Amino acid sequence: MSALIYLCAAVAEIAGCFAFWAWLRLDRSALWLVPGIASLCLFAWLLTLVEAEHAGRAFAAYGGIYILSALLWMALVEGVRPDRWDVLGGAVCLAGAAIILWGPRAA
Template identity: 60%
Template sequence: MKLDKSPLWLAPGMVCLALFAYLLTLIESNVAGRAYAAYGGIYIIASILWIWFAEGARPDRWDVVGACTAFAGTCIILFAPRS
């Protein structure tokens, strides 16, 4: 295993991935591409949090800037007024 961690870390990782996939199905969007784009932004944030809490590597400012930028894009995609 990477980082000499226990294989037991696979279980919470798989649960998180399944949860993300399930939450993607809850997004009300008539265009699947929008839902996948929004999922991408959420996935980036979750990945940064995983690095921090599961792997013990504190994100640097560029990780935070990138995650916030992705989240802003996600919000624009999900909540922008559409005609």
């Protein structure tokens, strides 16, 4: 369930940040900020649903999911195909996120 929550949180964060990008960098209307802010609020709420004992660990693990999701956003929304270094970096980050989230912990 955590993986699904992280994926939804990543989409919400990237969409919210993209709304600001569109407003400031692509000369879109300031009305883009309304769904952007709502999306960023959704992102923050979703992270609170992750089953983790400590917020810092949940946030650190999320970082890997975010990076992979950002590369997917680049490919699907912006139409830019990730190169081999993007893919390798995303895989390393995803592995790191898995270690942080599911690594064995001392009691």
